Amino acid sequence: MTVKTDVLNRYLFDGKHARGELVQLTKAYQEIIALHEYPLGVQALLGELVAATCLLTATLKFEGEITVQLQGNGPISYMSVNGDDKQNMRGIARLAEPTDGKGLRALIGNGTMVITIRPEKGEPYQGVVALDKDNLADCLAHYFEVSEQIPTKIWLFNNADNTQVAGSLIQLLPDSDSKETQLSDFEHLCQLTNTIKAEEIFSLDAEDLLYRLYHQEEVRLFEPQSVNYQCSCSEEKCLTAISQVSPSELTSIIAEQGCVSMTCEYCLTTYKFDEPKLAHFINEPKH
Template structure:
Protein backbone atom coordinates (compact mmCIF):
# COMPACT_ATOMS: atom_id res chain seq x y z
CA UNK A 1 0.00 0.00 0.00
CA UNK A 2 1.36 3.41 -0.98
CA UNK A 3 2.31 5.72 1.88
CA UNK A 4 -0.51 8.16 2.57
CA UNK A 5 -2.14 10.30 5.21
CA UNK A 6 -5.87 10.39 4.63
CA UNK A 7 -9.23 9.71 6.18
CA UNK A 8 -12.02 8.52 3.90
CA UNK A 9 -15.71 7.97 4.53
CA UNK A 10 -18.02 5.38 2.98
CA UNK A 11 -21.77 4.97 3.19
CA UNK A 12 -23.89 1.88 2.52
CA UNK A 13 -26.56 2.62 -0.08
CA UNK A 14 -29.25 0.34 1.37
CA UNK A 15 -28.46 0.51 5.08
CA UNK A 16 -28.26 3.06 7.89
CA UNK A 17 -24.55 2.44 8.40
CA UNK A 18 -21.49 4.49 7.56
CA UNK A 19 -17.80 3.76 7.79
CA UNK A 20 -14.48 5.56 7.96
CA UNK A 21 -10.92 4.51 7.17
CA UNK A 22 -7.80 6.36 8.24
CA UNK A 23 -4.24 5.91 7.04
CA UNK A 24 -1.51 7.79 8.89
CA UNK A 25 2.03 7.24 7.64
CA UNK A 26 4.10 10.41 7.40
CA UNK A 27 2.21 12.11 10.24
CA UNK A 28 2.73 9.01 12.43
CA UNK A 29 6.44 8.90 11.61
CA UNK A 30 6.82 12.62 12.36
CA UNK A 31 5.29 12.09 15.79
CA UNK A 32 7.63 9.15 16.45
CA UNK A 33 10.69 11.04 15.17
CA UNK A 34 10.47 13.51 18.05
CA UNK A 35 11.12 10.81 20.69
CA UNK A 36 12.98 7.49 20.94
CA UNK A 37 9.97 5.34 21.87
CA UNK A 38 10.27 1.58 22.41
CA UNK A 39 8.45 -0.55 19.82
CA UNK A 40 5.45 -1.44 22.07
CA UNK A 41 4.92 2.25 22.83
CA UNK A 42 5.13 3.12 19.13
CA UNK A 43 2.40 0.61 18.39
CA UNK A 44 0.05 1.89 21.11
CA UNK A 45 0.64 5.51 20.14
CA UNK A 46 -0.11 4.67 16.50
CA UNK A 47 -3.40 3.07 17.49
CA UNK A 48 -4.24 6.17 19.55
CA UNK A 49 -3.47 8.33 16.51
CA UNK A 50 -5.77 6.33 14.24
CA UNK A 51 -8.49 6.30 16.90
CA UNK A 52 -8.33 10.06 17.45
CA UNK A 53 -8.73 10.76 13.73
CA UNK A 54 -11.65 8.32 13.49
CA UNK A 55 -13.33 9.94 16.49
CA UNK A 56 -12.86 13.40 15.01
CA UNK A 57 -14.90 12.29 11.98
CA UNK A 58 -17.83 11.03 14.10
CA UNK A 59 -18.45 14.37 15.80
CA UNK A 60 -19.45 17.66 14.17
CA UNK A 61 -17.31 20.34 15.81
CA UNK A 62 -14.77 23.06 15.11
CA UNK A 63 -11.92 22.82 17.56
CA UNK A 64 -9.80 20.14 19.14
CA UNK A 65 -10.35 16.52 20.12
CA UNK A 66 -8.01 15.11 22.76
CA UNK A 67 -7.72 11.35 23.31
CA UNK A 68 -5.77 10.57 26.49
CA UNK A 69 -5.08 7.28 28.26
CA UNK A 70 -3.56 7.13 31.75
CA UNK A 71 -2.48 4.24 33.98
CA UNK A 72 -0.24 3.31 36.88
CA UNK A 73 1.48 0.72 34.65
CA UNK A 74 4.70 0.87 32.59
CA UNK A 75 3.06 3.33 30.17
CA UNK A 76 1.65 6.14 32.27
CA UNK A 77 0.31 8.39 29.49
CA UNK A 78 -0.68 8.26 25.85
CA UNK A 79 -2.15 11.39 24.32
CA UNK A 80 -3.12 12.42 20.80
CA UNK A 81 -4.68 15.71 19.80
CA UNK A 82 -6.64 15.95 16.54
CA UNK A 83 -8.19 19.13 15.21
CA UNK A 84 -11.49 19.21 13.34
CA UNK A 85 -9.49 19.45 10.10
CA UNK A 86 -7.34 16.43 11.08
CA UNK A 87 -4.10 18.11 12.15
CA UNK A 88 -2.53 15.75 14.69
CA UNK A 89 0.19 15.57 17.31
CA UNK A 90 0.87 13.04 20.05
CA UNK A 91 3.07 12.00 22.96
CA UNK A 92 3.70 9.07 25.32
CA UNK A 93 5.17 8.78 28.81
CA UNK A 94 6.60 5.46 29.99
CA UNK A 95 8.94 3.86 32.53
CA UNK A 96 12.64 3.66 31.72
CA UNK A 97 12.65 -0.07 32.47
CA UNK A 98 9.65 -0.75 30.25
CA UNK A 99 8.75 -4.42 29.90
CA UNK A 100 5.80 -6.19 28.30
CA UNK A 101 3.64 -5.46 25.31
CA UNK A 102 -0.01 -4.88 24.58
CA UNK A 103 -2.53 -2.77 26.42
CA UNK A 104 -3.16 -5.16 29.32
CA UNK A 105 0.52 -5.38 30.29
CA UNK A 106 1.52 -1.79 29.57
CA UNK A 107 -1.54 0.08 30.90
CA UNK A 108 -3.27 -2.19 33.45
CA UNK A 109 -6.27 -0.61 35.14
CA UNK A 110 -6.03 2.41 32.88
CA UNK A 111 -8.70 4.91 31.89
CA UNK A 112 -9.36 6.63 28.58
CA UNK A 113 -10.64 10.20 28.35
CA UNK A 114 -12.19 11.65 25.20
CA UNK A 115 -12.31 15.44 25.36
CA UNK A 116 -13.95 17.78 22.84
CA UNK A 117 -12.71 21.37 23.17
CA UNK A 118 -14.71 23.42 20.63
CA UNK A 119 -13.71 26.86 19.43
CA UNK A 120 -17.16 28.02 20.52
CA UNK A 121 -19.27 26.32 23.14
CA UNK A 122 -18.72 24.17 26.19
CA UNK A 123 -16.00 21.61 26.67
CA UNK A 124 -17.15 18.00 26.89
CA UNK A 125 -15.38 14.94 28.28
CA UNK A 126 -16.26 11.25 28.38
CA UNK A 127 -14.26 8.67 30.35
CA UNK A 128 -14.12 4.89 29.96
CA UNK A 129 -12.00 2.12 31.49
CA UNK A 130 -9.30 0.58 29.29
CA UNK A 131 -10.96 -2.82 29.23
CA UNK A 132 -11.26 -5.56 26.65
CA UNK A 133 -7.57 -6.03 25.95
CA UNK A 134 -7.24 -3.37 23.26
CA UNK A 135 -7.88 0.30 22.62
CA UNK A 136 -10.42 -0.65 19.94
CA UNK A 137 -12.36 -2.80 22.42
CA UNK A 138 -12.35 0.02 25.00
CA UNK A 139 -13.76 2.43 22.43
CA UNK A 140 -16.39 -0.10 21.38
CA UNK A 141 -17.41 -0.32 25.02
CA UNK A 142 -17.53 3.47 25.39
CA UNK A 143 -20.03 3.81 22.55
CA UNK A 144 -22.04 0.80 23.73
CA UNK A 145 -22.40 2.22 27.26
CA UNK A 146 -22.88 5.90 26.47
CA UNK A 147 -26.21 5.64 24.63
CA UNK A 148 -24.56 6.83 21.44
CA UNK A 149 -24.85 5.24 18.02
CA UNK A 150 -23.44 1.67 17.91
CA UNK A 151 -19.84 1.91 16.69
CA UNK A 152 -17.07 -0.61 16.03
CA UNK A 153 -13.34 0.13 15.76
CA UNK A 154 -10.38 -1.71 14.24
CA UNK A 155 -6.92 -0.26 14.91
CA UNK A 156 -3.45 -1.34 13.82
CA UNK A 157 0.03 0.23 13.95
CA UNK A 158 3.52 -1.16 13.43
CA UNK A 159 5.90 1.76 14.02
CA UNK A 160 5.75 2.85 10.38
CA UNK A 161 2.07 2.92 9.47
CA UNK A 162 -1.06 3.48 11.53
CA UNK A 163 -4.46 2.34 10.29
CA UNK A 164 -8.00 2.63 11.58
CA UNK A 165 -11.35 1.28 10.42
CA UNK A 166 -14.76 2.22 11.81
CA UNK A 167 -18.35 1.13 11.29
CA UNK A 168 -21.13 3.22 12.82
CA UNK A 169 -24.91 2.83 12.82
CA UNK A 170 -26.80 5.92 11.66
CA UNK A 171 -30.19 7.33 12.72
CA UNK A 172 -33.19 5.65 11.11
CA UNK A 173 -33.55 6.53 7.44
CA UNK A 174 -33.26 3.75 4.85
CA UNK A 175 -34.28 0.92 7.19
CA UNK A 176 -37.22 1.84 9.45
CA UNK A 177 -37.77 -1.78 10.51
CA UNK A 178 -35.90 -2.43 13.77
CA UNK A 179 -35.24 -6.11 13.14
CA UNK A 180 -33.97 -5.42 9.64
CA UNK A 181 -31.63 -2.73 10.96
CA UNK A 182 -30.27 -5.08 13.63
CA UNK A 183 -29.75 -7.88 11.11
CA UNK A 184 -27.90 -5.56 8.73
CA UNK A 185 -25.66 -4.23 11.52
CA UNK A 186 -24.78 -7.77 12.57
CA UNK A 187 -24.16 -8.83 8.95
CA UNK A 188 -21.77 -5.94 8.26
CA UNK A 189 -19.91 -6.48 11.52
CA UNK A 190 -19.46 -10.19 10.80
CA UNK A 191 -17.88 -9.25 7.48
CA UNK A 192 -15.70 -6.57 9.08
CA UNK A 193 -14.46 -9.08 11.65
CA UNK A 194 -12.87 -11.11 8.84
CA UNK A 195 -10.43 -8.27 8.16
CA UNK A 196 -6.93 -9.35 9.16
CA UNK A 197 -4.27 -7.06 10.62
CA UNK A 198 -2.16 -7.61 7.50
CA UNK A 199 -5.03 -6.56 5.25
CA UNK A 200 -5.81 -3.48 7.32
CA UNK A 201 -2.19 -2.37 7.07
CA UNK A 202 -1.51 -3.51 3.52
CA UNK A 203 -4.61 -2.90 1.37
CA UNK A 204 -5.68 0.37 -0.21
CA UNK A 205 -9.16 1.56 0.72
CA UNK A 206 -10.97 0.52 -2.46
CA UNK A 207 -9.46 -2.96 -2.39
CA UNK A 208 -10.22 -3.33 1.31
CA UNK A 209 -13.87 -2.37 0.86
CA UNK A 210 -14.28 -4.70 -2.11
CA UNK A 211 -12.70 -7.50 -0.09
CA UNK A 212 -15.21 -7.02 2.73
CA UNK A 213 -18.41 -5.71 1.19
CA UNK A 214 -18.47 -6.56 -2.54
CA UNK A 215 -22.10 -7.72 -2.22
CA UNK A 216 -23.24 -4.64 -0.30
CA UNK A 217 -23.56 -1.49 -2.45
CA UNK A 218 -21.73 1.46 -0.94
CA UNK A 219 -20.46 4.90 -1.86
CA UNK A 220 -16.85 5.91 -1.18
CA UNK A 221 -16.34 9.63 -0.60
CA UNK A 222 -13.32 11.73 -1.46
CA UNK A 223 -10.37 11.39 0.90
CA UNK A 224 -9.44 14.21 3.27
CA UNK A 225 -5.84 14.85 4.32
CA UNK A 226 -4.35 14.04 7.73
CA UNK A 227 -1.20 15.92 8.73
CA UNK A 228 1.19 16.36 11.62
CA UNK A 229 1.10 19.88 13.04
CA UNK A 230 2.24 21.09 16.42
CA UNK A 231 0.34 24.05 17.81
CA UNK A 232 3.22 25.31 19.94
CA UNK A 233 4.66 28.75 19.16
CA UNK A 234 6.83 31.48 20.62
CA UNK A 235 3.65 33.46 21.31
CA UNK A 236 2.05 30.64 23.31
CA UNK A 237 5.23 30.01 25.26
CA UNK A 238 5.48 33.71 26.01
CA UNK A 239 1.86 33.84 27.16
CA UNK A 240 2.56 30.91 29.49
CA UNK A 241 5.40 32.86 31.09
CA UNK A 242 3.30 36.02 31.41
CA UNK A 243 0.61 34.00 33.19
CA UNK A 244 3.15 33.21 35.94
CA UNK A 245 3.55 36.89 36.81
CA UNK A 246 6.60 39.09 36.38
CA UNK A 247 8.16 38.60 39.85
CA UNK A 248 8.13 34.83 39.50
CA UNK A 249 9.49 34.95 35.95
CA UNK A 250 12.33 37.29 36.95
CA UNK A 251 13.18 34.96 39.85
CA UNK A 252 13.15 32.00 37.44
CA UNK A 253 15.39 33.96 35.10
CA UNK A 254 17.94 34.44 37.89
CA UNK A 255 17.74 30.77 38.87
CA UNK A 256 18.31 29.70 35.26
CA UNK A 257 21.42 31.85 34.81
CA UNK A 258 19.88 34.60 32.72
CA UNK A 259 17.93 32.54 30.18
CA UNK A 260 14.65 30.64 30.44
CA UNK A 261 14.04 27.70 28.14
CA UNK A 262 10.49 26.56 27.38
CA UNK A 263 10.34 23.17 25.66
CA UNK A 264 7.37 21.72 23.76
CA UNK A 265 6.78 18.17 24.97
CA UNK A 266 5.17 17.21 21.66
CA UNK A 267 7.71 18.34 19.05
CA UNK A 268 10.78 19.20 21.17
CA UNK A 269 10.83 22.78 19.91
CA UNK A 270 12.71 25.03 22.32
CA UNK A 271 11.94 28.68 22.99
CA UNK A 272 14.50 30.82 24.81
CA UNK A 273 13.92 34.06 26.72
CA UNK A 274 16.66 36.28 28.13
CA UNK A 275 16.07 39.35 30.29
CA UNK A 276 15.33 41.66 27.35
CA UNK A 277 12.87 39.13 25.87
CA UNK A 278 11.11 38.80 29.23
CA UNK A 279 10.82 42.58 29.55
CA UNK A 280 9.38 42.73 26.03
CA UNK A 281 6.80 40.07 26.90
CA UNK A 282 5.51 41.94 29.93
CA UNK A 283 5.60 45.34 28.20
CA UNK A 284 3.46 43.90 25.41
CA UNK A 285 1.08 42.36 27.95
CA UNK A 286 0.76 45.69 29.78
CA UNK A 287 0.08 47.53 26.51
CA UNK A 288 -2.58 45.01 25.56
CA UNK A 289 -4.25 45.41 28.97
CA UNK A 290 -4.29 49.23 28.57
CA UNK A 291 -5.93 48.92 25.14
CA UNK A 292 -8.67 46.73 26.55
CA UNK A 293 -9.47 49.41 29.14
Protein backbone atom coordinates in the same frame (compact mmCIF):
# COMPACT_ATOMS: atom_id res chain seq x y z
CA MET B 1 3.03 -0.23 -6.97
CA THR B 2 3.01 1.79 -3.77
CA VAL B 3 -0.12 2.06 -1.69
CA LYS B 4 -1.64 5.47 -1.10
CA THR B 5 -1.27 6.01 2.60
CA ASP B 6 -1.72 8.66 5.28
CA VAL B 7 -5.30 8.93 4.15
CA LEU B 8 -8.59 8.85 5.99
CA ASN B 9 -11.68 7.72 4.11
CA ARG B 10 -15.26 8.24 5.28
CA TYR B 11 -18.26 6.56 3.69
CA LEU B 12 -21.95 5.92 4.08
CA PHE B 13 -23.67 2.60 3.48
CA ASP B 14 -26.73 3.76 1.57
CA GLY B 15 -29.86 2.05 2.80
CA LYS B 16 -27.99 0.41 5.68
CA HIS B 17 -28.26 3.00 8.50
CA ALA B 18 -24.54 3.05 9.07
CA ARG B 19 -21.35 4.86 8.25
CA GLY B 20 -17.76 3.74 8.08
CA GLU B 21 -14.20 5.02 8.21
CA LEU B 22 -10.86 3.64 7.17
CA VAL B 23 -7.47 5.14 8.01
CA GLN B 24 -4.08 3.93 6.78
CA LEU B 25 -0.91 5.57 8.12
CA THR B 26 2.76 5.28 7.31
CA LYS B 27 4.65 8.59 7.22
CA ALA B 28 2.61 10.43 9.87
CA TYR B 29 3.03 7.48 12.27
CA GLN B 30 6.75 7.15 11.60
CA GLU B 31 7.29 10.88 12.15
CA ILE B 32 5.46 10.77 15.49
CA ILE B 33 7.53 7.88 16.88
CA ALA B 34 10.84 9.09 15.38
CA LEU B 35 11.06 12.04 17.77
CA HIS B 36 11.33 9.88 20.89
CA GLU B 37 13.13 6.67 21.80
CA TYR B 38 10.27 4.35 22.65
CA PRO B 39 10.45 0.59 23.20
CA LEU B 40 8.80 -1.36 20.35
CA GLY B 41 5.62 -2.22 22.27
CA VAL B 42 5.14 1.44 23.16
CA GLN B 43 5.57 2.49 19.52
CA ALA B 44 2.90 0.00 18.51
CA LEU B 45 0.36 1.13 21.13
CA LEU B 46 1.03 4.80 20.36
CA GLY B 47 0.42 4.03 16.68
CA GLU B 48 -2.90 2.39 17.52
CA LEU B 49 -3.86 5.45 19.54
CA VAL B 50 -2.95 7.75 16.61
CA ALA B 51 -5.09 5.68 14.22
CA ALA B 52 -7.92 5.64 16.77
CA THR B 53 -7.73 9.42 17.20
CA CYS B 54 -7.97 9.87 13.40
CA LEU B 55 -11.17 7.79 13.44
CA LEU B 56 -12.54 9.76 16.40
CA THR B 57 -11.83 13.23 14.97
CA ALA B 58 -13.53 12.13 11.74
CA THR B 59 -16.75 11.57 13.73
CA LEU B 60 -16.78 15.26 14.79
CA LYS B 61 -19.54 17.29 13.27
CA PHE B 62 -17.75 20.59 13.83
CA GLU B 63 -14.31 22.18 13.63
CA GLY B 64 -12.18 21.45 16.64
CA GLU B 65 -9.74 19.06 18.23
CA ILE B 66 -9.70 15.89 20.28
CA THR B 67 -7.19 14.68 22.83
CA VAL B 68 -7.26 11.01 23.82
CA GLN B 69 -5.25 10.23 26.92
CA LEU B 70 -4.56 6.84 28.46
CA GLN B 71 -3.35 6.77 32.04
CA GLY B 72 -2.80 3.93 34.45
CA ASN B 73 -0.56 2.14 36.88
CA GLY B 74 1.51 0.28 34.24
CA PRO B 75 4.97 1.03 32.83
CA ILE B 76 3.49 3.84 30.71
CA SER B 77 2.36 6.58 33.08
CA TYR B 78 0.43 8.25 30.32
CA MET B 79 -0.01 8.31 26.58
CA SER B 80 -1.68 11.14 24.73
CA VAL B 81 -2.65 11.82 21.13
CA ASN B 82 -4.05 15.13 19.97
CA GLY B 83 -5.61 15.74 16.57
CA ASP B 84 -7.97 18.09 14.78
CA ASP B 85 -10.70 17.93 12.14
CA LYS B 86 -8.05 18.60 9.47
CA GLN B 87 -6.36 15.35 10.56
CA ASN B 88 -3.23 17.01 11.92
CA MET B 89 -1.96 14.57 14.54
CA ARG B 90 0.66 14.55 17.29
CA GLY B 91 1.28 12.09 20.09
CA ILE B 92 3.46 11.20 23.03
CA ALA B 93 4.05 8.46 25.61
CA ARG B 94 5.62 8.97 29.04
CA LEU B 95 7.30 5.96 30.61
CA ALA B 96 7.38 5.46 34.37
CA GLU B 97 9.85 2.56 33.98
CA PRO B 98 11.58 0.65 31.16
CA THR B 99 9.38 -1.98 29.55
CA ASP B 100 9.43 -4.64 26.86
CA GLY B 101 5.69 -5.25 27.28
CA LYS B 102 3.18 -5.27 24.45
CA GLY B 103 -0.48 -4.35 24.35
CA LEU B 104 -2.83 -2.22 26.40
CA ARG B 105 -2.94 -4.44 29.53
CA ALA B 106 0.80 -4.90 29.85
CA LEU B 107 1.65 -1.26 29.17
CA ILE B 108 -1.08 0.78 30.82
CA GLY B 109 -2.25 -1.64 33.53
CA ASN B 110 -5.42 -0.59 35.30
CA GLY B 111 -6.41 2.81 34.12
CA THR B 112 -8.74 5.16 32.32
CA MET B 113 -9.16 6.75 28.93
CA VAL B 114 -9.93 10.45 28.98
CA ILE B 115 -11.31 11.97 25.78
CA THR B 116 -11.35 15.76 25.65
CA ILE B 117 -13.18 17.46 22.79
CA ARG B 118 -12.55 21.15 22.14
CA PRO B 119 -14.80 22.69 19.52
CA GLU B 120 -13.43 25.88 17.95
CA LYS B 121 -16.73 27.48 18.87
CA GLY B 122 -18.22 26.43 22.17
CA GLU B 123 -17.26 24.82 25.43
CA PRO B 124 -14.87 21.87 25.72
CA TYR B 125 -16.22 18.63 27.12
CA GLN B 126 -14.72 15.46 28.47
CA GLY B 127 -15.62 11.78 28.62
CA VAL B 128 -13.92 9.20 30.83
CA VAL B 129 -14.13 5.41 30.57
CA ALA B 130 -12.30 2.68 32.44
CA LEU B 131 -9.78 0.74 30.35
CA ASP B 132 -11.44 -2.54 31.27
CA LYS B 133 -11.40 -4.25 27.87
CA ASP B 134 -8.50 -6.25 26.48
CA ASN B 135 -7.59 -3.86 23.70
CA LEU B 136 -7.82 -0.21 22.74
CA ALA B 137 -10.36 -0.78 19.95
CA ASP B 138 -12.87 -2.35 22.37
CA CYS B 139 -12.29 0.39 24.95
CA LEU B 140 -13.13 3.02 22.33
CA ALA B 141 -16.26 1.18 21.25
CA HIS B 142 -17.21 1.09 24.93
CA TYR B 143 -16.68 4.87 25.11
CA PHE B 144 -19.18 5.43 22.27
CA GLU B 145 -21.63 3.11 23.94
CA VAL B 146 -21.45 4.89 27.29
CA SER B 147 -21.02 8.51 26.27
CA GLU B 148 -23.06 8.74 23.10
CA GLN B 149 -25.20 5.59 23.13
CA ILE B 150 -24.22 4.87 19.53
CA PRO B 151 -23.39 1.26 18.57
CA THR B 152 -19.83 1.48 17.20
CA LYS B 153 -17.16 -1.06 16.37
CA ILE B 154 -13.49 -0.28 15.84
CA TRP B 155 -10.62 -2.31 14.39
CA LEU B 156 -6.97 -1.32 14.86
CA PHE B 157 -3.94 -2.85 13.17
CA ASN B 158 -0.18 -2.46 13.29
CA ASN B 159 2.41 -4.29 11.26
CA ALA B 160 5.27 -6.34 12.67
CA ASP B 161 8.06 -3.80 12.12
CA ASN B 162 6.15 -0.75 13.41
CA THR B 163 6.14 1.09 10.09
CA GLN B 164 2.39 1.13 9.48
CA VAL B 165 -0.81 1.42 11.49
CA ALA B 166 -4.40 1.36 10.35
CA GLY B 167 -7.93 1.37 11.65
CA SER B 168 -11.53 1.06 10.67
CA LEU B 169 -14.84 2.06 12.22
CA ILE B 170 -18.47 1.09 11.68
CA GLN B 171 -21.09 3.21 13.39
CA LEU B 172 -24.84 3.07 13.40
CA LEU B 173 -26.71 6.15 12.23
CA PRO B 174 -29.81 7.06 14.14
CA ASP B 175 -32.85 7.11 11.87
CA SER B 176 -36.50 6.25 11.73
CA ASP B 177 -36.23 2.53 10.98
CA SER B 178 -36.91 -0.04 13.62
CA LYS B 179 -34.15 -0.69 16.09
CA GLU B 180 -34.12 -4.34 15.09
CA THR B 181 -33.44 -3.57 11.40
CA GLN B 182 -30.77 -1.06 12.36
CA LEU B 183 -28.96 -3.51 14.61
CA SER B 184 -29.07 -6.32 12.09
CA ASP B 185 -27.58 -3.96 9.45
CA PHE B 186 -24.90 -2.98 11.94
CA GLU B 187 -24.08 -6.61 12.73
CA HIS B 188 -23.94 -7.45 9.03
CA LEU B 189 -21.47 -4.64 8.27
CA CYS B 190 -19.35 -5.57 11.29
CA GLN B 191 -19.14 -9.16 10.04
CA LEU B 192 -17.96 -7.95 6.64
CA THR B 193 -15.40 -5.60 8.24
CA ASN B 194 -14.20 -8.41 10.48
CA THR B 195 -12.83 -10.17 7.41
CA ILE B 196 -10.10 -7.50 6.91
CA LYS B 197 -6.71 -9.10 7.16
CA ALA B 198 -3.72 -7.07 8.35
CA GLU B 199 -1.79 -7.84 5.16
CA GLU B 200 -4.70 -6.41 3.14
CA ILE B 201 -5.08 -3.21 5.09
CA PHE B 202 -1.34 -2.56 4.69
CA SER B 203 -1.07 -3.52 1.03
CA LEU B 204 -4.27 -2.32 -0.66
CA ASP B 205 -5.46 1.17 -1.53
CA ALA B 206 -8.64 2.22 0.24
CA GLU B 207 -10.77 1.84 -2.91
CA ASP B 208 -9.57 -1.73 -3.49
CA LEU B 209 -10.00 -2.65 0.15
CA LEU B 210 -13.50 -1.18 0.35
CA TYR B 211 -14.45 -2.99 -2.82
CA ARG B 212 -13.15 -6.26 -1.44
CA LEU B 213 -15.09 -5.85 1.81
CA TYR B 214 -18.31 -4.22 0.71
CA HIS B 215 -18.82 -4.88 -3.01
CA GLN B 216 -22.36 -6.09 -2.34
CA GLU B 217 -23.24 -2.88 -0.48
CA GLU B 218 -23.95 0.60 -1.78
CA VAL B 219 -21.00 2.59 -0.47
CA ARG B 220 -20.95 6.37 -0.87
CA LEU B 221 -17.39 7.65 -0.43
CA PHE B 222 -16.64 11.18 0.73
CA GLU B 223 -13.55 13.10 -0.37
CA PRO B 224 -10.53 11.43 1.32
CA GLN B 225 -8.60 13.52 3.84
CA SER B 226 -4.84 13.37 4.13
CA VAL B 227 -3.42 12.75 7.61
CA ASN B 228 -0.28 14.58 8.70
CA TYR B 229 1.99 14.77 11.66
CA GLN B 230 1.89 18.35 12.80
CA CYS B 231 2.48 19.82 16.22
CA SER B 232 0.20 22.71 17.13
CA CYS B 233 2.60 24.35 19.60
CA SER B 234 3.60 27.97 18.96
CA GLU B 235 5.31 30.98 20.51
CA GLU B 236 1.90 32.55 20.88
CA LYS B 237 0.54 29.60 22.93
CA CYS B 238 3.63 29.71 25.17
CA LEU B 239 3.05 33.42 25.78
CA THR B 240 -0.55 32.70 26.75
CA ALA B 241 0.74 30.25 29.37
CA ILE B 242 3.40 32.72 30.52
CA SER B 243 0.76 35.42 30.98
CA GLN B 244 -0.62 33.30 33.84
CA VAL B 245 2.68 33.51 35.76
CA SER B 246 3.13 36.38 38.22
CA PRO B 247 5.55 39.20 37.25
CA SER B 248 7.67 38.60 40.35
CA GLU B 249 8.10 34.93 39.44
CA LEU B 250 9.02 35.80 35.84
CA THR B 251 11.59 38.32 37.12
CA SER B 252 13.14 35.71 39.40
CA ILE B 253 13.29 33.03 36.65
CA ILE B 254 15.04 35.52 34.33
CA ALA B 255 17.46 36.52 37.11
CA GLU B 256 18.32 32.85 37.65
CA GLN B 257 18.31 31.45 34.11
CA GLY B 258 18.64 34.47 31.82
CA CYS B 259 15.35 33.70 30.10
CA VAL B 260 12.09 31.81 30.43
CA SER B 261 12.23 28.63 28.37
CA MET B 262 9.45 26.20 27.54
CA THR B 263 9.79 22.86 25.73
CA CYS B 264 6.87 21.27 23.90
CA GLU B 265 6.55 17.70 25.18
CA TYR B 266 5.18 16.46 21.84
CA CYS B 267 7.75 17.78 19.34
CA LEU B 268 10.52 18.83 21.78
CA THR B 269 10.77 22.35 20.32
CA THR B 270 12.16 24.78 22.90
CA TYR B 271 10.85 28.34 23.00
CA LYS B 272 12.97 30.95 24.80
CA PHE B 273 11.79 34.33 26.00
CA ASP B 274 14.26 36.91 27.30
CA GLU B 275 13.48 39.98 29.38
CA PRO B 276 12.72 42.42 26.52
CA LYS B 277 10.28 39.88 25.03
CA LEU B 278 8.48 39.57 28.35
CA ALA B 279 8.61 43.25 29.33
CA HIS B 280 4.90 43.52 28.67
CA PHE B 281 4.12 40.83 31.29
CA ILE B 282 6.71 41.98 33.83
CA ASN B 283 5.93 45.70 33.77
CA GLU B 284 2.17 45.47 33.86
CA PRO B 285 1.46 43.78 37.14
CA LYS B 286 -1.86 42.00 37.36
CA HIS B 287 -4.20 42.76 40.20
